[in-house]
Amino acid sequence: EAEVAQSPRYKITEKSQAVAFWCDPISGHATLYWYRQILGQGPELLVQFQDESVVDDSQLPKDRFSAERLKGVDSTLKIQPAELGDSAMYLCASSLSEANAQYFGPGTRLTVL
Amino acid sequence: AQSVTQLDSQVPVFEEAPVELRCNYSSSVSVYLFWYVQYPNQGLQLLLKYLSGSTLVKGINGFEAEFNKSQTSFHLRKPSVHISDTAEYFCAVSLQPILTGGGNKLTFGTGTQLKVEL
Numbered sequence: 001e002a003e004v005a006q007s008p009r010y011k012i013t014e015k016s017q018a019v020a021f022w023c024d025p026i027s028g029h030a031t032l033y034w035y036r037q038i039l040g041q042g043p044e045l046l047v048q049f050q051d052e053s054v055v056d057d058s059q060l061p062k063d064r065f066s067a068e069r070l071k072g073v074d075s076t077l078k079i080q081p082a083e084l085g086d087s088a089m090y091l092c093a094s095s096l097s098e099a100n101a102q103y104f105g106p107g108t109r110l111t112v113l
Numbered sequence: 114a115q116s117v118t119q120l121d122s123q124v125p126v127f128e129e130a131p132v133e134l135r136c137n138y139s140s141s142v143s144v145y146l147f148w149y150v151q152y153p154n155q156g157l158q159l160l161l162k163y164l165s166g167s168t169l170v171k172g173i174n175g176f177e178a179e180f181n182k183s184q185t186s187f188h189l190r191k192p193s194v195h196i197s198d199t200a201e202y203f204c205a206v207s208l209q210p211i212l213t214g215g216g217n218k219l220t221f222g223t224g225t226q227l228k229v230e231l
Contacts, residue, residue: 004156006156031217033218033219035219040223040224041223041224042117042203042205042221042222042223042224043157043203043219043221044221045218045219048217048218056218091156091157093157101147101159101162102159102219103159104149104156104157104158104159105156106155106156107154107155107156109154
């Protein structure tokens with residue numbers, strides 16, 4: 001069964017450092033999402049791509065976060081500089097189209113010290 | 114804007130007993146509804162979805178949910194739970210993309226921790 005791949009699974013970094021997360025969606029899925037899940041809460045959307053174009057990044061803190069999907073396949077989410085409040089699970093999801101269900105990867109657990 | 118309320122933060126239940134996890138949503142337009150399950154330190158797994166059609170939706174692992182438009186609810190049920198069902202369950206809603214111009218982000222509830230005991 002096809003799955004969304006994410007790496008790394010765990011990342012520990014110090015405040016003010018740069019971090020990057022990678023996501024490879026299910027093959028053929030045109031829509032890709034990055035969510036952030038703070039402990040004890042539901043995930044919240046950071047950014048949505050349709051192919052290589054950003055559809056929604058209204059909740060992405062653009063002063064420190066950036067996301068790209070250059071060839072419309074895999075994607076990278078970057079944080080620079082990381083802050084203590086960025087500690088969370090970062091989840092990637094993909095779907096065939098905007099009208100289909102979203103399938104999630106295993107996530108990257110970020111701890112900022 | 115749409116919102117989701119999961120009324121119970123924790124639900125303890127004995128193995129083989131039935132369970133219902135409650136979910137209510139708020140939206141002024143038509144929505145899609147989903148239930149996801151999350152095991153510790155893992156991503157979310159889709160249990161079931163309601164897009165249109167029959168209001169009773171069957172999903173994986175013996176779960177089902179019923180869409181009730183008049184009560185704006187989408188409660189999740191299982192007639193007999195197993196220890197392996199212990200996990201966090203999230204209800205989520207999205208607007209139909211035709212209404213948003215393409216964006217269909219999921220808005221999640223705060224989750225319900227289901228704890229199955231022997």
